[in-house]
Amino acid sequence: MREWNLPWEGGCRCGQVRLKISAPPLLTMACHCTGCQRMTASAFSLSAAIPSEGFAVIQGEPVIGGLHGASRHYFCPHCKSWMFTRPEGIDFFVNLRPTMLDDPSWFTPFIETWTSEKLPWAATPAVHSFEKLPAFDEYAGLTKAYAEQADGPAR
Ligand SMILES: [Zn+2]
Ligand SMILES: [Zn+2]
Numbered sequence: 001m002r003e004w005n006l007p008w009e010g011g012c013r014c015g016q017v018r019l020k021i022s023a024p025p026l027l028t029m030a031c032h033c034t035g036c037q038r039m040t041a042s043a044f045s046l047s048a049a050i051p052s053e054g055f056a057v058i059q060g061e062p063v064i065g066g067l068h069g070a071s072r073h074y075f076c077p078h079c080k081s082w083m084f085t086r087p088e089g090i091d092f093f094v095n096l097r098p099t100m101l102d103d104p105s106w107f108t109p110f111i112e113t114w115t116s117e118k119l120p121w122a123a124t125p126a127v128h129s130f131e132k133l134p135a136f137d138e139y140a141g142l143t144k145a146y147a148e149q150a151d152g153p154a155r
Contacts, residue, residue, distance in 0.1 A: 004024045006021065006022050006023070006024065006054075007020055007021060007022040008020070008021040008101050008102065008103065009021070009058075009101075009102050010096075010100040010101035010102050010104075011059075011100060011102070012060075012075075012076035012078075012079050012081035012083055012100065013076070013079045013081045014076060014078050014079035014081075016059070016060040016076055016077070016078045016079070017057065017059060017060030017061070017062050017076045017077075017081075017083060018057070018058050018059035018060060019055070019056065019057055019058065019083070019084070019096070019100060019101075020055075020056045020058045021050055021054060021055060021056075021096065021101070022054045022055075022056070023050060023051040023053060023054020023055070024054075025048040025049055025050055025096075025146075026049040026050075026051060026093055026143045026146070026147075027048075027049045027110060027111065027139070027142055027143050027146045028046075028047065028048050028049070028098070028107060028108065028109050028110045028111075028146065029046070029047040029048075029049070029095075029109050029110065029111050029112065029113060029126075030044045030045065030046055030047075030109035030111075030112040030113070030124045030126055031044055031045045031047065031112070031113045031114055032044045032112060032113065032114045032115055032117055032118035032119070032122060033113070033114035033117050034117050035066075035067070036114075037117075037119070039066055039073070039082050040082065043118070043119050043121075043122040044112070044118070044122060044124065045082075045097065046097060046098050046099060046107065046109060047085070047095040047096065047097065047098070048095070048096045048098045048107065049093040049094075049095055049096075049143075050093060050094050050095075050096050051092065051093055052091060052092055052093055052094055055084075055093075055094045055096065060076065060077075061077060062074040062075060062076060062077070062083055062084070063075055063076075063077045065080070065082065066082070066085075069088070070088035070089070071085055071086065071087050071088040072085065072086045073085050074086070081097075081100070082097055083096075083097055083100050084096045084097060084100075108125055108126075109124050109125070109126045110126060110127055110128065110142070110145075110146045110149070111126050111127070111128040111129070111130065111134065111142060112124050112126035112128070112129050112130070113130045113132065113133050113134070114130070114131070114132060114133070115129050115130065115131055116131040116132060127145075127149070128142065
């Protein structure tokens with residue numbers, strides 16, 4: 001049986017902003033889009049969709065960065081780490097960058113998106129791959145499958 005060992009804490013590279021997570025992720029993802037490649041300075045971004053009631057900033061004041069658009073990308077004001085995203089038009093979860101966690105070792109992406117834009121060598125262990133994004137009505141099935149298969153940190 002899955003054991004998430006919540007709560008988790010995490011923070012940015014410099015430590016000014018600290019986070020506390022008290023609910024398990026609904027879904028985990030890697031995104032290969034060129035926007036994520038630029039914002040991460042890497043091949044893809046990683047996300048854990050955390051229910052909003054289980055997500056808290058406990059120290060520091062993240063600032064908006066990235067596109068400054070309808071989806072709000074939050075960064076540390078000092079070290080500029082990309083910490084989390086509040087997606088456009090969605091209030092019930094926050095997309096945490098799991099590498100902010102003090103222990104991200106449990107994380108694997110369950111789905112990967114925008115493989116149409118991925119670097120040729122980039123590969124992840126995601127169970128489901130999408131050339132762009134899943135259709136809106138596919139998310140319910142994906143979160144159900146994730147809840148049945150996912151594993152949290154080992155005790
Ligand atoms: Zn920082
Ligand atoms: Zn992306």
